[in-house]
Amino acid sequence: MNIGPARHFVLLEDPIEDGTPVVFAPSHAWAAIRPAPPGAFDEQRVTHIVEMRHHPQVTFNTRIKHRDRYLYVRGIQNVDEQNRQMFLLCEEVVTP
8 A cells, every 4th residue: 555655754643641541552654644635714723634554543632743843633534444544634732
């Protein structure tokens, strides 16, 4: 399966402190990170689209770390519902 230019080695994290520790297995993945097209009225929270192989533990609580950038998952698309490839609609949050 070709998932495009998966040239970014990212870390998958669950930053939500709800008492349930989530340990991703594997915790790292190769992904393609692209800027999202502009949205209407500049109210779109999705700033990037991440394409990667399917990972069953990715949820709306997942944070993707790439170098010093943090992308928070806001939408998940399981391509063709085959659990092989996924598109993640993410919002970049800049931390000081």
